[in-house]
Amino acid sequence: MITPGSTPRGEPSPGDPGDGAAPGRGRAGDPEVTGGPETTGGPAAWLSGDLDLEHPPRLSGRRIAAAFASLLLVLALLGWGLPLVTGAGWAQIGRRFAEMPIWSVPLMVVLGAVALALESATVRTAFRGSRYRDAVQGHAASQAVGMAVPGGSMIGTVLLGYLMRRSGLCMQAIITGVIAASLVDMALTSAGIPLLGLVAYALTPLVGPEAPDLPGGLWAALAAVAGGLVTLGLAALLMRRSVLASVVAQISQVLPVADPEAILRQRDALVALLRTRAAGLIGPTVLARAVQWLALLVAIRTLGIEVPLLVTLAIFALGRVLALVPLTPGGTGIAETVGAAALVALGTAGDAAATAMLLLAVATFVVPCLAGGVAAAMAMTRAPARRR
Template structure:
C-alpha cells in the first residue's frame, strides 16, 4: 500500500468517525423529544440520584462484569477471570468509540492474548464460543419477552421494525446446524472458498467446529452460570436505575425493556448502538405506559454504566496493560 492509498484510507476512517459521532450525538439530543418530553424534565428526574445510589449501581455493574468473566475464562482454558475482565472492558472501550469498532476491539484482544502466550487456534475458539453465547443469550431474552406479550400486551414494545433483525437468528441457526453436523461445516466452507479465494474455510470451519464443541462440552457449567448471572445482574441494574429515580415500573415491564435493548444492540448502527438503544428502548417503555421523562432518565442512567463507563474504565485498563508490556519488553531483551 503506497502513501496515497494510506492517506485515502485514513481520510475515509476520519470521515466515518465524524459522521458516526454526529449521528450518535443527534440521536441522544433528540431522545427526550422522541418520547414526548424535554431535557429540562429529564434533568429534573436525574437530579434525584444520590451519591450513595451511584455507588450501589456501580457495585451491581461491576458484579455483572465479573459474572461475565466466568464465561470468558471458560471459553479459553488457561485464561484467568481477571484477564477475561480486561479483554471485555478494553474491547468494549474501543467498540464504543469507533464506528464498526467491534473488529478493532477483536484485533486488540487478539494482540493481548497472543502476548499472554495463547495460540491463534485458542483465540479462534474463544471468539466463536463467546460470540455464539452472547448472541444466543440476547435471542433467549427476546424469546422470553415475546412469550410474555399475551400477559403484558407488550407487542407494541417490539414493533414491526424487529423484522429487520431476522438475519441474526437465521445466522445463529446456521451456526447451530454447523455445530450439529460436520458435513454442513465442510459444505459451507467449500462454497465460501469459491467466493473468498485462498480462504481454506473448507478445512478451517470443521476444525473450528470441533474446537467450539470441545470448549462448550468442558465449560458449559461456568458458561451457563456466568451468563445467567450476568443477565440477572443487568436486569437488576436496570430495575435499580428506575428505583433510585423513583420512577415506578414493574419488573416484567423492565424485562421487556431489557429484551428490546438486547435486540437493538444486535446490529450496531452507531458505536455501541448509542442513541439507537436509548430512543428505541425508551419508546418501548413509553408504549408500555411509562412516564416519558422518567423513562428517558432511567435509560440514560442505565446506559451511563453499560455503555459510557466502559470507555474510561476500559481505556485505563488498556493503558495499564500497555505500560506493563513496555516494562516487560526490556527485561525480556536483557534476559
C-alpha cells in the same frame, strides 16, 4: 442442532480415532498439545498467515473521523430525540437528576462493573489457558472499541485476540475462544433475550388490563428471534464435521486452502470446548444480562416509576434488540430514546422516563467505555508474557 454436551449421531467425538487428528497430538482442544502459529501444520495454520495478532490493530483516519461523527449522532439522539419523544426539556430532566438519591449513580457504576466482570468470566472460559486478569482487560478493551467506533466489533475482536496473544496464549486457543464467545453472545443476544421479551410481552395482560403498546417492539423482537435462530441453525449445521469437510472440499476447488485438515482440527477443538465447558460459557453471560436487567429495574424504581416486572423484561429485551442496530456503535442513543418512549407509552412522566434511561446508560455505556480505556492502557504498558 449441535448442543453443548452432545455429539451428533454418527459423528466421531473430537479426539476419537478417525477424527482427523494427527497421531500423537492428543485430544483436540487441549492447549498443552498445540503450539502457536509457528508450529507447522498446527490447528491454526490455515489462518495464522492472514491474521496478524502480533501487532495492535490500528485505527485509520477515516475510522477516527467516523467515531467522532458517531459521537455527534449519539449526542444528537440524546440531546434532541430524547426530549422529543418524552416531551420533557433538559431543564426538567436536570432537576430529576438532582432529586435522585446520592447513591443512584454509584450503584449503577457497581452494577455495570459486575456485569463486565461476569462477561469476562465467559471470555476466561472460552480462551482456554488464559488468566482472569487478561480476560477482563481484553474483554473490556474490546467492548469499549465496539461501543465507540462504528463497525468496531471486528476491530474489537482483533484487539481482544492481540491482547490474548500478548498474554502468551497460543493461536489455536485464541481462534477457538473468539468463535466460542461469539456463538454464546449470538445465542443470547439475537435469540434468547428477544424470545424472553416476546414471552414477557405476551404475558403482560395477566398483570394488567391489556398488553402495553411498545412501539415497534413486537416486530423488532420477532425479526431478531427469526434471524438469530436461522444463524444459529446454520452455524450448528456447519459445525457438523461431515458438512464442514464437504464445504472445505468445495471451496478448495475454487480457492487455494493451505491446510484443509487444519480447519477440521480447529472445528474439533471448538466442539470439544462447547461440550466440556457449556456451563462456564453460558452461565456468566446469562447472569451478566440479569444484572443489566436489574440495573434497568433499579433505574425505573429510583425515579418512582411503577411498571410491572414483566413489562420491564419486555423493555429490557427491546433495548438489547435495538443495540444491534448499526446506526450507532452498540445502539447507544437509540436504545435510550426508544426505551424512554416505551415508558412514556405506558403512562410514565416524560422527565422521569428520560432520566431513568440516562441513569441506565451509566451501567451499560459509561462504565464499559471507561473500563475499556483503562484496561487497554494497563495491558499495553505491561510487558508481553512468554508464549505458551
